Amino acid sequence: MKHEDRSEPPSEVGARGGFQPSSGIGSPKPRMPTTATRGAPAQKPGAHDPNETDAVDAALAASGDAHAFERLYRRHINRVHSLVRRMMGEEAEEVTQEVLVHAWQKIGTYRGEAAFGTWLHRVAVNLVLSRRAGRRRWRDRFAENDAEAMELPSKSTVHLAGLDFESAIAALPARARQVFVLHDVEGYRHEEIATMLGVTAGTSKSQLHYARMALRETLG
Amino acid sequence: MTHPQSEHWSDYIDGELPLAEARELETHLEVCGECRRLLNELRGVVARAGALEDRPPRADLWPRVSAQIGVSRRRFVFSMPELLAAGIALMLISGGGVAFLLRDEIGAPVAWIRPEPEPVVRTVATGGGYDAAIGQLQRELAKGRGSLDSSTTRVIEEKLALIDQAILDAERAVAADPGSEYLRAHLTRSRLTKLDLLRRATELTRTIS
Numbered sequence: 001m002k003h004e005d006r007s008e009p010p011s012e013v014g015a016r017g018g019f020q021p022s023s024g025i026g027s028p029k030p031r032m033p034t035t036a037t038r039g040a041p042a043q044k045p046g047a048h049d050p051n052e053t054d055a056v057d058a059a060l061a062a063s064g065d066a067h068a069f070e071r072l073y074r075r076h077i078n079r080v081h082s083l084v085r086r087m088m089g090e091e092a093e094e095v096t097q098e099v100l101v102h103a104w105q106k107i108g109t110y111r112g113e114a115a116f117g118t119w120l121h122r123v124a125v126n127l128v129l130s131r132r133a134g135r136r137r138w139r140d141r142f143a144e145n146d147a148e149a150m151e152l153p154s155k156s157t158v159h160l161a162g163l164d165f166e167s168a169i170a171a172l173p174a175r176a177r178q179v180f181v182l183h184d185v186e187g188y189r190h191e192e193i194a195t196m197l198g199v200t201a202g203t204s205k206s207q208l209h210y211a212r213m214a215l216r217e218t219l220g
Numbered sequence: 221m222t223h224p225q226s227e228h229w230s231d232y233i234d235g236e237l238p239l240a241e242a243r244e245l246e247t248h249l250e251v252c253g254e255c256r257r258l259l260n261e262l263r264g265v266v267a268r269a270g271a272l273e274d275r276p277p278r279a280d281l282w283p284r285v286s287a288q289i290g291v292s293r294r295r296f297v298f299s300m301p302e303l304l305a306a307g308i309a310l311m312l313i314s315g316g317g318v319a320f321l322l323r324d325e326i327g328a329p330v331a332w333i334r335p336e337p338e339p340v341v342r343t344v345a346t347g348g349g350y351d352a353a354i355g356q357l358q359r360e361l362a363k364g365r366g367s368l369d370s371s372t373t374r375v376i377e378e379k380l381a382l383i384d385q386a387i388l389d390a391e392r393a394v395a396a397d398p399g400s401e402y403l404r405a406h407l408t409r410s411r412l413t414k415l416d417l418l419r420r421a422t423e424l425t426r427t428i429s
Contacts, residue, residue, distance in 0.1 A: 056412065059415050081276060093278065097284050100281065165268050209230040212266070213226065215268075219268070
């Protein structure tokens with residue numbers, strides 16, 4: 001789990017680059033928390049910046065203050081659990097719990113260069129992906145041919161019509177679901193997703209498009 | 221009519237299509253209702269993804285998390301080189317620190333615990349949690365100072381004086397330009413650096429004693 005010791009995720013996570021269509025078509029604003037100061041409105045003297053609040057509590061938590069960590073938990077639990085749930089395709093509360101325990105154990109590596117939420121989300125993503133990789137290695141011992149490749153599943157394998165949007169995301173094939181959540185919900189870029197998943201950026205794009213095409217059925 | 225590969229529409233939405241190809245797609249859109257519908261549907265999916273609401277777990281996980289993390293309070297062990305390295309880092313964080321080094325009274329004794337000056341600017345890092353943590357660490361450090369040798373004590377005193385000066389400089393800068401995000405972030409970092417140094421020094425006394 002080499003990512004877990006990183007004190008700061010890539011600084012440009014979530015930023016959109018490249019051509020922006022002249023017709024105004026574009027992606028929604030990334031939901032990933034960004035660095036402590038980028039894009040933040042000017043604070044009035046005495047106002048509490050959430051990123052500063054997180055930084056103080058993270059420093060206190062790193063010194064062993066469980067109350068400070070609970071405050072961080074309260075502020076971030078909904079986002080972290082939603083991320084884990086969508087990535088796993090199920091409630092996965094035990095995984096969310098594992099993420100938070102892991103964050104407590106590793107919080108000393110958080111140096112405050114990026115927003116605490118950004119760091120915490122990266123911890124969650126890495127843990128979800130490492131669990132999946134672990135399961136795959138275990139399964140591979142019993143199956144010579146791993147059917148779960150990065151190839152796109154046939155379109156007939158998923159039927160999402162009639163499902164609400166969250167349920168439809170959960171019903172996507174695992175890899176397409178993860179790419180969709182990381183890109184369209186969390187705001188990671190294809191290059192970052194490719195690194196996390198160990199695939200090419202082109203594969204990430206293909207999986208994303210597959211997911212979007214499948215999810216169209218839920219919009220009716 | 222020949223339609224573009226559907227995957228190109230995702231690239232188009234994400235702004236990842238070369239300009240010339242994007243223009244070709246836009247030209248095609250003007251005459252193809254089917255592709256306009258597909259594009260709108262894909263845009264709808266992307267918009268839905270960006271508007272998803274977060275929701276909490278079905279049950280509060282904190283009791284289970286706290287049970288796992290509360291069983292043992294982590295202990296930090298820092299070597300003297302690490303502590304000295306932290307001190308050197310402190311010297312670099314503020315131009316005010318450098319100026320302080322040049323003052324005549326550099327060799328003057330510094331009180332181990334000084335009353336916290338009333339901050340010029342109040343931010344979250346002067347809130348109750350921070351102040352309480354600083355006070356607690358200072359009291360603990362005062363109790364454990366007897367376990368440190370005189371040279372270590374002097375290094376810590378000097379570094380604390382440096383960081384206090386850096387904090388004061390940063391507070392004055394923020395007071396002069398309260399709208400500056402950079403200065404406010406700098407002030408927060410300075411205060412957190414003091415917290416970190418006190419934490420490390422306290423851990424050192426625990427380790428030795």
